[in-house]
Amino acid sequence: MLGYALRRVLSAIPIALIAVTVCFFVLRLAPGGPFDGERALPPTVLANLRAHYNLDQPLVVQYLIYIWRLLQGDLGPSMVIDGFNVSQLISIGFPFTLTVAMSAFVIATVIGVIAGMIAAVNQNKWPDYVLVLVVMLGVVIPNFLMAALLQLWFGVYLGWLPAGGWVAGSIPHLVLPVTVLAWPHAARISRLMRGSMIEVLGTNFVRTARSKGLGQRLVLARHAIKPALLPVVSYLGPGMSYLLTGSLAVEQIFGLPGIGKYFVTAALNRDYGVVLGTTILYMFIILALNLIVDLVYAWLDPKVRYR
C-alpha cells in the first residue's frame, strides 16, 4: 500500500511540470498584456515596467525564471495590483473559497451517497421517484438561475436567509451559496450511487451474504457499500475540481470575498502572475485530490493494489 502511494506521488511530478508549462505559454499566446490600459503609458515607463517584470526577456528565459522561482515556492508579484504578490492575494481569498467548496463537497457527498442508497434499496418505489425528481432539478437548473431563485425565495420573500454579501464568520451567509454549489454535485453522486448500488445488490456475493442471514443492515453496510462506492470515488476528484471552479462563479453571484474576484479580474487584465499562480494552485489541489482518490480506490478494491 505504501509503495503504491509512493508510485502515485512520483507519477504526479511530470504531470505537474507539463501543466505549468502549458499554462505559461498558452497565457502568453493571448493577445494584450498587463500594461495595456485604456490610456497608453509613456514608452519609457512601459519599458521600465517590462524590464522590472522581466517581460523584455525572451519568452523561454522568462519561463525558466518563473520555474526557478516556483521551485523556491515564489509565485511572483501581481503585475496589476500594486504592492501585492500572488501568494498574498491567494492567502487572502483562497481560504474562503476552500471553505465554501469543501463544505459543499462534504455535504454533497454525504447526501448524494445516502440518497443514492435509499433510491437503490427502494428501486421503483416512491422514495426513489421523489429523489429522482429532486436530483433532476439540481442537474437541469444552471447554478446562476438556481442562485437567483433561492435568493428570491429565501432571501427576499421569506427573509429567512441573507440574499448575498458577507459578514465575517456568519454561517447563514454561507447557506445559500453552499446549497447552490452542492446541489448539482449531490445530484450526480446520487445518480452514480443509485446505479452502482442496484448493480451490486444484484450480484452473487450479495446473494451469498443474504444466504448467511446477516440481516439487511449488515448486508448493506459491510457487503454492498464498499463495492458500490467505487464509481462514486472515481468521480470525487473531478467533482471537487468542479466545485472549486464553480465556487468562483457562485462567489461572484453572492458577492463573497473568495479568490474568484481576483481570478476573474486578473484574467481580464492579463495579470500573468495571478492567473498562473491561481491555476497552479488549483492544479496542485486537483492532483492531490486525484491522489487521495486513487488511494481510497486501492483501499476499496484490493485488486487495484497490485496493478
Added chain:
Amino acid sequence: MSEVLKVEDMSVTFDLHDSEVHAVREMNFTLAEGETLAVVGESGSGKSQAFLSIMGLLAKNGRATGRAVMGDVDLIGMAPKQLDIYRGKDIAMIFQDPMTSLNPTLRVKTQLAEVLVTHRNFDKQAAIKTSIEMLERVGIPEPVKRANAYPHELSGGMRQRVMIAMSLLCQPKILIADEPTTALDVTVQAQMLDLFKKLTEDFGTALVLITHDLGVVAGIADRMMVMYGGRAVETGKTDDLFYDPRHPYTLGLLHSTPHIAKRTARLDPIQGLPPSLEHLPQGCSFNPRCAFAFDRCHAERPPLTEAGEGRQKACFYEGAMKYGEVA
C-alpha cells in the same frame, strides 16, 4: 430417521411484464436428517428456483407459495428479518459460481467470521480462530495465510472450499449445494464431492445437491428427485432410479450420459428441447419428447404417485422400458 425439511405443495411463480411463469409447481418432498438428496434436471427445470425460494432468495418478481417446514417453522413467506434467524445457521447454501459468490472487497476471514458473530454471538477473535480451523478442515493448505487473503488471490477450487467452510460454520441441519462442482476443474470436482460427503457425515447435515451431472449423483446421493418442466417426475433411491428407471425422462437422462464401460460410438440424447415454462404442452409436459407417450398423456397430466417401495413417478406408462427399441 427424523425429517429435517418437509416441503408441501410448494410453487414458485415469476411475474413478467404481462404474464407469469410457473418455475416450480406443487413440489412435495421430505428430507431426512443427514441424508443426501440429489435434485436432477435440465436447465430451466426449476431445480435452483425451488431451493432459492426456501432460502428466501428469489428475485424481486418471484413469489413462492406452499410450505417448507423446517423443525416447527415454515420458511415460505417468512419475512426476511425472521428468515435471517435460520439462514446461515440451520440452513445454508452454496452457489454454482465460486468466482463471484465471495465478496471481492473483504478478506476471507471477515466473510467467514461474520457468520459466527451473527448466529453464535462469538467475539471477533474467537470467530476468526474457529473460521481458520474450519478452513483447515475443508482442506485448505496454510489456512492462516488464506484467511487473510482476498478472494481474487485464491483459485476457483480454493474459493469453493471457502464457500463450503463458510456454509458449515454453524453446523447447519440442511446444506443446499446448487451445482457446486459445475464451474470447477474435473480433477477438483471429485475432491469436492469427497469433501461434501465427509463433512456432511461428520456434522450430520442433510445435503441437497442440485445438479445436472448424473455422475455426481451416482457417487454421493442416497435419494434423487428428477425434475422436468417445474415438477418432480420421479423420486426414489439413487440405485433404484439408476438401475430401474420408471419414468421415460429419467431413462433418457441416463442414456445421454457417457459411460466408460459401454463403449458406444454415439450418445443417445433426448430428442427435442426442454419446454418453455410459459407454454407447457397439454397433458404431460414431457409428451412431445417421449417415445412411450399415448393418447392419455396428451389429454391429462399424470400425478406423482407411488411406484414401488419408497419411490414415486409421474407417468401413465406401465410397460417395460427398453431404450434401444424406441430410440
